[in-house]
Amino acid sequence: MNLKEIMREAGIVGGGGAGFPSYAKLADGADTLVVNGAECEPLLYTDLVLLQKEMPMVLAGIAAVLDYAKIPRALLCVKDHTAKRLRLTDGTKLAGNIILKVLPDVYPMGDEISLIYQATGRVVKPGNLPITAGVIVYNVETLYNVAQMVKKSAVLTEKWVTIAGDIPEAIVVKVPIGVSVASLFEKNSIIVPEGYVVLDGGPSMGKVIDPESAVVTKTTKGLLILPPNVPAVESKFLDGEKSIARAETACCQCTRCTDMCPRALLGYPLEPHKMVRTAKGVAEILPQMVLTANLCCGCGICETLACCQGISPRAVINEYKALLAKNKMRYVAKEDVEPMPEREYRMVPSERWASVLGIAKFDKVAKYVGRQTDFDRVEIYLRQHIGAPSVACVADGDFVNVGDKIAEAAEGLSLPQYATISGRVTLFDGVKIVIDKVDR
Numbered sequence: 001m002n003l004k005e006i007m008r009e010a011g012i013v014g015g016g017g018a019g020f021p022s023y024a025k026l027a028d029g030a031d032t033l034v035v036n037g038a039e040c041e042p043l044l045y046t047d048l049v050l051l052q053k054e055m056p057m058v059l060a061g062i063a064a065v066l067d068y069a070k071i072p073r074a075l076l077c078v079k080d081h082t083a084k085r086l087r088l089t090d091g092t093k094l095a096g097n098i099i100l101k102v103l104p105d106v107y108p109m110g111d112e113i114s115l116i117y118q119a120t121g122r123v124v125k126p127g128n129l130p131i132t133a134g135v136i137v138y139n140v141e142t143l144y145n146v147a148q149m150v151k152k153s154a155v156l157t158e159k160w161v162t163i164a165g166d167i168p169e170a171i172v173v174k175v176p177i178g179v180s181v182a183s184l185f186e187k188n189s190i191i192v193p194e195g196y197v198v199l200d201g202g203p204s205m206g207k208v209i210d211p212e213s214a215v216v217t218k219t220t221k222g223l224l225i226l227p228p229n230v231p232a233v234e235s236k237f238l239d240g241e242k243s244i245a246r247a248e249t250a251c252c253q254c255t256r257c258t259d260m261c262p263r264a265l266l267g268y269p270l271e272p273h274k275m276v277r278t279a280k281g282v283a284e285i286l287p288q289m290v291l292t293a294n295l296c297c298g299c300g301i302c303e304t305l306a307c308c309q310g311i312s313p314r315a316v317i318n319e320y321k322a323l324l325a326k327n328k329m330r331y332v333a334k335e336d337v338e339p340m341p342e343r344e345y346r347m348v349p350s351e352r353w354a355s356v357l358g359i360a361k362f363d364k365v366a367k368y369v370g371r372q373t374d375f376d377r378v379e380i381y382l383r384q385h386i387g388a389p390s391v392a393c394v395a396d397g398d399f400v401n402v403g404d405k406i407a408e409a410a411e412g413l414s415l416p417q418y419a420t421i422s423g424r425v426t427l428f429d430g431v432k433i434v435i436d437k438v439d440r
Helices: 003-010 046-069 080-086 112-120 140-152 181-187 231-237 240-250 256-260 272-277 280-285 287-295 301-306 313-326 350-357
Strands: 032-037 073-079 093-095 098-103 135-139 158-165 171-176 197-200 207-209 222-226 367-371 377-381 405-408 423-428 432-436
Touching (some): 003 140, 032 112, 032 140, 046 073, 046 080, 046 093, 046 158, 046 171, 046 367, 073 080, 073 112, 080 098, 181 222, 197 231, 231 301, 231 350, 240 272, 272 313, 280 287, 280 313, 301 350
Parallel strands (some): 032 073, 032 135, 073 098, 158 222
Antiparallel strands (some): 158 171, 197 207, 197 222, 377 432, 423 432
16 A cells, blocks of 8 residues: 555544544645644644654654655744744754744644745635645644554554643643543543533634543544633634624624734635625525635634624624535635735734633643553544544444454545554444443
């Protein structure tokens, strides 16, 4: 098998959190591999710790992709604070044709489109894939996993996760995929205070989860424990329908949400203020009126920082994204766009963004506490990636060892799944496979 086939068989998805099957990104025509170590959101330190502890493996993964795809160069992109902690400077040659690229400490620099422009000066045409600009983008954890696969013939069974927020010490752990959040917290003596919220992901784009029932998946980048009264959490409970109704009456037409939009500043034809003014009834009849909603990266700047009326353009746009998905419509441009000259002066410093979200006081550089494997149960969901869910290939009562295949890839865009602990299998209605540790 070639590298692309091996990556698919290993079950590797993007380590940044989107869940796109990594093998599907390998395509002809790239001249630059952009490695995303930007750690887009506050409180997350997974990439920093991974680079501190496993830089040789990350570089080996980069080299493997460069060799397979015949890409001339790679840019390992990190924010300025990460470069300083790694004691590296912009332009440092890390190995072969792998160069360090230092990015400004601004939000949302980990957004793929913003990252590509900052690193290479190229703007991906709106609605197009990075390969159309000659670029392939992988997260550093993805490339660490590629190296594990190449050097050790390993399949994807573990995940690096930041646990942070309103807790005494932020930590990074490496744990089996499918371990319950509750057992992970218990093992690390982490208590969720009454009324607090747990997010899977960053404070801006992460999702609220129930820590008693949620598990670590292939897309879990961080687990954040936050009080309910900070803007980062309050925004998670906004009602999309109510946001649209409010927006139709309360918008003062100041255009500030568009003026601050990172995608608009790159020249994308995304104008949140016009989305806010568009009545939902009209959009349902003429969905092409909100077609550019697909270009939104969901960063939340329009909602938490820009709007002075308490409106959530992001919530409105999310409603329109769902409408477009229902109608199977998406925006794809053929023309090039030019970044706005004022972009450099409107980027949001990371420290300011953390303050706006109300979580700056919880920002602590995470400590690596190591690999933790002693868990009694895992739940492996068959849908942990974009595309078709995996198909179980084990039966109730089967005994499996770590690394055994428990689900095959489906037709089309899909990935297999593997046992992450040894134990007895239970199937749950084509949704998940539970493995309980037992003594044989």
